[in-house]
Amino acid sequence: MTKTSLLIALSWAILVGGCAGAAQAAPADPYFADIDVRHDARADQATIAGVVFDDANRNGRLDAGERGVAGVKVSNSREVVLTDKAGRYALPVRPDMAVFVVQPSGWRVPTDERWVPRFAYQHKPAGSPKALRYDGLPPTGPLPSAINFPIIPSSNPTKTGQNFACAVLGDVQPASNIEVGYVRDSLVREMLNAPEKPACLLALGDIVSDDLHLIPRTAQVMGALGVPQWWVQGNHDYDHDADHDIDSSDTWRRLYGPNNYAFEMGQVVFIVLDNVSFPCGEDPREARERPFCKQYWKTYAGRLLPDQMTFIENVLKTTDPKKLVVFAAHIPFVGFDNAESQPHQTANLDELYALVKGRPALALTGHSHTLENLAPGDSMGGWKDTVGVSTIPFRHLVAGAVAGDWWGGDYDIDGTPMSIQGDGSPRGYVDFAVEGTRYTLDYRASGLPRDRAxxxxxxxxxxxxxxxxxxxxxxxxxxxxxxxxxxxxxxxxxxxxxxxxxxxxxxxxxxxxxxxxxxxxxxxxxxxxxxxxxxxxxxxxxxxxxxxxxxxxxxxxxxxxxxxxxxxQSQSGDPxxxxxxxxxxxxxxxxxxxxxxxxxxxxxxxxxxxxxxxxxxxxxxxxxxxxxxxxxxxxxxxxxxxRPTRPKPTFDFDHWNRFKNQ
Known part of the structure; x- marks a missing residue:
């Protein structure tokens, strides 16, 4: 353990040692490791295989005597399989894919020292097809002989192991190192001072604002909280110089991980979806025609592709139908602020709703920098024409933004912009507390008392x-x-x-x-x-x-x-x-x-x-x-x-000057 990780661990122990409550399910200690990728000689390039194992010594390597874990989901971003009794899996190979384990309930995947989960391998043999501004993804070369995924039992302190709380972050979106400092001085400081620590951060996209060089520092700043941070890719997290949607996530995949994946906690399965089509011009993978995307080339629109629908369907097939399904995406499935807008809502919703019909479900999204808590049965004019649905069958939350109104407005007492959002809400984050499959959603306004609502x-x-x-x-x-x-x-x-x-x-x-x-x-x-x-x-x-x-x-x-x-302004001479x-x-x-x-x-x-x-x-x-x-x-x-009349608002000098000081 490095000096930095030791400090994080000690800070964690001090801060959470006295916390209690049914929703407290944060990891008790760090588990810093990586996945176990083997590069022995192999002949079969059509299948990838490996073992999901209990990493007893926490070194990230499948060692002699360590046992496999049965019944764990593993995916190639489309197919989903369950491990056998020995923890083994096998998946068909796709030419451009992420291979990942779905963190199972009761277990934890490792993280790096920034608490970014390490649970996936990126396979893109030739790498990004052209040089990209933020370097994209280098060639990954031949397929590994095996990809083994380490996990350890979760240290959930609740009796049932089903209760936890996660902090749901709408757009964090720093566009500069100045604004990364705002993240540090608001979100991170306030959460470190909170009475309870969340079990995870769930950041709903636009982690940064186009400058992908900021991703490592932003991850480290948020990693000071000492909890796993699961991220969604947003429209400002892309390689904007990529020519095709399939390549525009390459830098993200190198710096963070998959742009579509899933993980479980308690009685919840989180399905993380990249629902931003960028560029959204003609693409044979598009599920349906989108007129907006024919008008512009280098722009984006909300959508779900056929492979994503297949992935969702396969996750659900291997998941207990009683579990709560939480979709985490960036662009709202539907919204209030953008009810008339095609690109700022998500196509294919009728297909998604059909897949999840009969299951408890919740959608968590960001993007619009507004706080919109949409209840089942809600309807807005514009939804039918833009995304093909009139009402929503389960709760959809547009979670506001950590950045508020893009870090705008005058400074507050802590030197961070007040940044009140377009719907009138303050910047902040959502406290998502789960007991079994029941949940509550409460907003924590940045810089204000926790219970102000x-x-x-x-x-x-x-x-x-x-x-x-x-x-x-x-x-x-x-x-x-x-x-x-x-x-x-x-x-x-x-x-x-x-x-x-x-x-x-x-x-x-x-x-x-x-x-x-x-x-x-x-x-x-x-x-x-x-x-x-x-x-x-x-x-x-x-x-x-x-x-x-x-x-x-x-x-x-x-x-x-x-x-x-x-x-x-000043006379410093610095423009x-x-x-x-x-x-x-x-x-x-x-x-x-x-x-x-x-x-x-x-x-x-x-x-x-x-x-x-x-x-x-x-x-x-x-x-x-x-x-x-x-x-x-x-x-x-x-x-x-x-009052009968409006009094003079400022000091009354007229009256004052009628009398001389004695």
């Missing part, structure tokens, strides 16, 4: 007029508008101080419940009165997306529509430190504070309650309570005022 605010006529004026400026061509916005947040009167005019002009309370869905119950009690239901602004019954100032989250918009970070650099864009020069990035003018999880027009003058409270079918209840309080 919503924003509360008030929508007033003045707020909506303010927002509409900035929207109009924002929507005008940038080269033809005044560089200074018409209004800033300083022009907006305090929305929680209302006058009778505000009440008569329609004002309402808003509750942006980040994980709210169609089963969520949101109630508000004003001034200690009986709780009254709040009304969701989206019905999710086949309508289109409702947007505009009347469907906005006032809390989030006030932070999105004025961004002062753009104005920062890279003037204004700011976000993502992979060129540096933005110093400019007046103004909106940049997304705006929360639509949301699937916004509730409202009209305020009475006859509210008495003085102080008022609104206590909002939230109950959800698959998550923790939550509660928050909004304090607001009613």
């Amino acid at each position: 919503m924003w509360l605010s008030v929508s007033t006529p003045r707020f909506r007029a303010w927002a509409d004026k900035i929207f109009a400026w924002r929507d005008a061509p940038e080269d033809g508008r005044d560089p200074v916005p018409p209004l800033s947040v300083q022009d907006l009167p305090d929305v929680k101080l209302l006058t009778p005019t505000d009440l008569r002009g329609e004002s309402w309370l808003t509750a942006d419940v980040w994980m709210g869905d169609s089963t969520t119950k949101v109630m508000v009690a004003i001034d200690g009165g009986p709780p009254q239901p709040m009304i969701r602004t989206q019905d999710m019954k086949g309508e289109g997306v409702r947007s505009g100032s009347a469907y906005s989250d006032p809390f989030a918009l006030q932070r999105q529509l004025t961004m002062a970070r753009a104005a920062i 890279e430190t003037q204004g700011y650099v976000q993502g992979r864009q060129k540096r933005l020069p110093p400019m007046p504070p103004q909106p940049r990035g997304s705006r929360a003018d639509h949301s699937p999880h916004l509730w409202r309650r009209d305020l009475p027009t006859d509210l008495a003058e003085g102080m008022h409270t609104a206590v909002v309570t939230v109950t959800r079918d698959q998550g923790a209840p939550s509660r928050d309080t909004l304090v607001f005022e009613v």
Whole structure:
């Protein structure tokens, strides 16, 4: 064990030693090893074989006396076979494939010292067909004589061995080393301070933002958590200079591993799918025609290919039908924010739904940098035309983003961009806790108390007029508008101080419940009165997306529509430190504070309650309570005022100067 791995192990022991709870199932100690690849002489190039074995001495090698493990799934990314009584398997060879073991329940595959699982062998004899910007995959040469997969028994501390929790990460997406630092200072620091450690990280794609050189450092930074990190490939994790989809994952395969695979924990089988077709031009492997892909060559679209459908079918055939099936992909199967978009949702869903029919299932995806908790039976206008389904048969969660709004917005107290997302939710991650096949989903907002679950605010006529004026400026061509916005947040009167005019002009309370869905119950009690239901602004019954100032989250918009970070400059002489650099864009020069990035003018999880027009003058409270079918209840309080007229907002020098100091 190296000094680094020893420090990780010691940190792990200190941090988790006192943790308890039914969902605590993290590995107790590191298991750093690799798979056992043999290169003895062989004649058969049509079949690959090997042994899945209990690695008793944890060296990653099949040694004399170590026993094989029966009934373990092994795959070539299409076929799936079970090992025999001696742990042996055999699979047909494909010209370009990953051969991998499906981590079985009750067991662990090894990881490298960054806690990246080591469970697969890449077979591409000639390597990438051309030189790629990030080097692709070198020639792997002749097929090995055997590929043996080491595993060890899991050290699950629960009595049943079926309960665990994983942290589900939407787009982490650093585009620079500055932004890798944001990952370190937010996600990693906060999870190390959390009361319990997850059993794994499940990162849903866009691990980085096009610069694949950042993958090793990002893996090491997230590996400081000391838990296995299972990754999905996203549209920003590709070799964008590859000419064909089959080659565009080559660098990913070299730096991480397979882009399609599966693993098990407890009573859950996770099926990880690369559902990004890139480039999505004409490809004989496409399951159906996609008009969007005929318009553009070097772009992407969501899809599942025939080989992937076969792989899913074969995993399910070898899996107990009572187990929970969790699909992990990058592009949403369907979405709210992109309900009308073909490339940002996934084709072939009818086939997928047919494969999993009758089984408990859940879809976890990222991509849109929004938090969308879609319940069974939900429907949105646009789904039928874009992906061929009208309603969803099981829960689909678009998990938000660790990066939030692409690491945008002003800095928070820790020096990390606030980065509020387009649906109004904060950046963060999802706590996925499983007991048997039952689960809960709770959002952990970065930089906020773990139990905070919503924003509360008030929508007033003045707020909506303010927002509409900035929207109009924002929507005008940038080269033809005044560089200074018409209004800033300083022009907006305090929305929680209302006058009778505000009440008569329609004002309402808003509750942006980040994980709210169609089963969520949101109630508000004003001034200690009986709780009254709040009304969701989206019905999710086949309508289109409702947007505009009347469907906005006032809390989030006030932070999105004025961004002062753009104005920062110095006399250092370094052009890279003037204004700011976000993502992979060129540096933005110093400019007046103004909106940049997304705006929360639509949301699937916004509730409202009209305020009475006859509210008495003085102080008022609104206590909002939230109950959800698959998550923790939550509660928050909004304090607001009613005054006969709006008082002067700033210091009253006129009055002060009427009197001289004595």
